[in-house]
Amino acid sequence: MAKLDIAEKxxxxxxxxxxxxxxxxxxxxxxxxxxxxxxxxxxxxxxxxTRKPPTGHDKLGFEPxxxxxxxxxx
Numbered sequence: 001m002a003k004l005d006i007a008e009k010x011x012x013x014x015x016x017x018x019x020x021x022x023x024x025x026x027x028x029x030x031x032x033x034x035x036x037x038x039x040x041x042x043x044x045x046x047x048x049x050t051r052k053p054p055t056g057h058d059k060l061g062f063e064p065x066x067x068x069x070x071x072x073x074x
Contacts, residue, residue: 002033012036 002015012035019029031048062070 002031004033004035009042010037 001017001019003017004013004015013033014035015033017031017033019031021027021029028051029048030050031046034045036043036045057067057071060067
């Protein structure tokens with residue numbers, strides 16, 4: 001979906017894609033995928049976001065303990 005070459009494992013790659021879904025209202029979810037070759041295979045980072053981010057830290061989906069650590073660190 002992110003238009004990466006699945007056969008290439010020796011070079012870093014970056015890709016993006018957008019998904020439209022309709023759970024209750026039509027929404028768009030953007031995502032970015034990055035791969036990095038390592039000694040033991042590949043590492044993948046996936047970042048997802050929406051056009052209208054939630055407001056407030058409590059709406060980000062953290063567990064209560066993780067939210068406390070997050071707020072303490074920022």
